[in-house]
Amino acid sequence: MILLQIMKKFKSKVRRGKMSQLSRYLPPFSSDYSGICSSLFDLDGMVVIHDAHCCSMNYVNMDEPRWYGNKKPIFSSGLREIDAIMGDDDKLIRKIIKAYHELNPEFIAILGSPVPTIVGADMEGIAQELENELEIPVFGFSSTGLRYYNRGISDTMIKLIKRYAREGSKVDKNVNILGLNALDFSDNSNADDIREVLKSAGWKVSCSFMMGCSIPEIVNSPRAAVNVVVSQSGMDLAEYMEKTWGIPYVAFTPMGLNDNKKIFSMIEEACKEGKSRVIRSDDLYDGEILIIGEQLIANSIREVLASQYGVKGVTVGCLFGKDKRLATDFDIDFKSELQIARKLKENKYSIVIGDPLLKALVDKSQAKLFALPHVAVSSKLYWHQYPTFVGDEMENFIGEVSQTLKNILI
Incomplete structure (x- = not known):
């Protein structure tokens, strides 16, 4: 009887929002x-x-x-x-x-x-x-x-650049990668693939913050002509380097096969005009697909869906804070599991892309989950199933999402 009364009080507090930060299915995210x-x-x-x-x-x-x-x-x-x-x-x-x-x-x-x-x-x-x-x-x-972990990554990069970086003459076709980290990209070939994509387009990677970099590379990083930001954690450093040394940035995670050509043209334009860019298609709207995860990676998946498959009804649900520099007006800043559950119960979305641990929440709605593991969410449970972002695997993944949506809407 006492236990029943406790449970009733507990449920009442949840309904009134007094325990809105409680998680039943999702673990604490990386700090x-x-x-x-x-x-x-x-x-x-x-x-x-x-x-x-x-x-x-x-x-x-x-x-x-x-x-x-x-x-x-x-x-x-x-x-x-x-x-x-x-x-x-x-x-x-x-x-x-x-x-x-x-x-x-x-x-x-x-x-x-x-x-x-x-x-x-x-x-x-x-x-x-x-x-x-x-x-x-x-x-x-x-x-x-x-x-969250992205704040720690951002703080670290800025401390290192302030301590070690030395201004020098700009070197043409030199690029820094900002926000490359194992919590977003895991330990498969993602870091090497992103560097290789840039090299294949004729760019030399000066420093890749913070995977595969060294102190001497950080010292020389202000000599780069442009910065490529591949995760939300790199945005503050990108703005700092732009204000301090006039280095423009392009914010986009290389994704799939074909859409990377757009990155190269944007990088060239940023260098030529000295203006930073966040790659994003026009006419996006809050539609049938919800991507829950790291904001810039989710943005980049949305961009491939929009530019290659014509799927523009895609919303990004930010798990680790919503950066207004990267967001559309309708993107969502998810602050709790309860908020995610309530949004999914609206049954507005046909497809959800996100970590496999979201399955318990997605199953309570009418949506279909496309699992995309994230180290900062599910840790070692799925990090051996991490996708490679550049190449056939992600291209096929996004293509399957698009085809599934078409089948649902028929």
């Missing part, structure tokens, strides 16, 4: 500290997460598809309750100095987590003290574990 760690993975640095082991274990076990083949020096500070209460920063500093002398990394990064956030730990102050002591670059990140 900012995972985005920072992922961004620094290919660099010769030492990363320390100020936590009690749980956040660091979550990153290496759940958010890093490259970990099992190529481990990196990523440490937990071993934060204990008494350390948090007493604010014993000296203990943390001594541990980091000891590890530094054993590993001799090129730089050190210190990351916050929920507990240091609550007690007000000054990560940037600790980093500055260490830098004065060790005389190497030390980055302090005020990560909280309460923001």
